[in-house]
Amino acid sequence: MKEKKQNKATITIIVLAVLLILAIAYIGIDAYTKSQTTKENQIFSTGTQIGAQNTIKFLFNRALNCEPTPIIVENQTINLIPPECVTQQIHQQALTCQALPITVGEQTVNLIAVECLQQKEEQTQKS
Numbered sequence: 001m002k003e004k005k006q007n008k009a010t011i012t013i014i015v016l017a018v019l020l021i022l023a024i025a026y027i028g029i030d031a032y033t034k035s036q037t038t039k040e041n042q043i044f045s046t047g048t049q050i051g052a053q054n055t056i057k058f059l060f061n062r063a064l065n066c067e068p069t070p071i072i073v074e075n076q077t078i079n080l081i082p083p084e085c086v087t088q089q090i091h092q093q094a095l096t097c098q099a100l101p102i103t104v105g106e107q108t109v110n111l112i113a114v115e116c117l118q119q120k121e122e123q124t125q126k127s
Helices: 001-066 082-096 115-127
Strands: 069-073 075-082 099-103 107-111
Touching: 001 069, 082 099
Parallel strands: none
Antiparallel strands: 069 075, 099 107
16 A cells, blocks of 8 residues: 555656646747747847838938939839939039920920020021
8 A cells, every 4th residue: 555655656746747847848948939039020120220221321322412213102103302403403404505394294394594595596696
């Protein structure tokens, strides 16, 4: 009878030890999985921030060089250019007496500086 009690106690201790090992393993795996998920989220967040910063730098540099920059969202595209650049372009074209096409919607109008027209008229009269 004493042996049976000892065997039951031994079996109980072994079962409890196995359950303890399984519980510790489960807790360890759960903690590892959570830490990996946290690392992945941090990497994703950092990558998103770097991507946004690089996009802003790209747009800023193109704007500094007065380069039109196409922005595409779904099926729509717009070209961005700083207003200062448009003013510079108009001024430069006016100085060289080039016609400047201005498009609003579907209508286009060619503009030319009054001084250029006066110069052309003077040249025509001299000829």
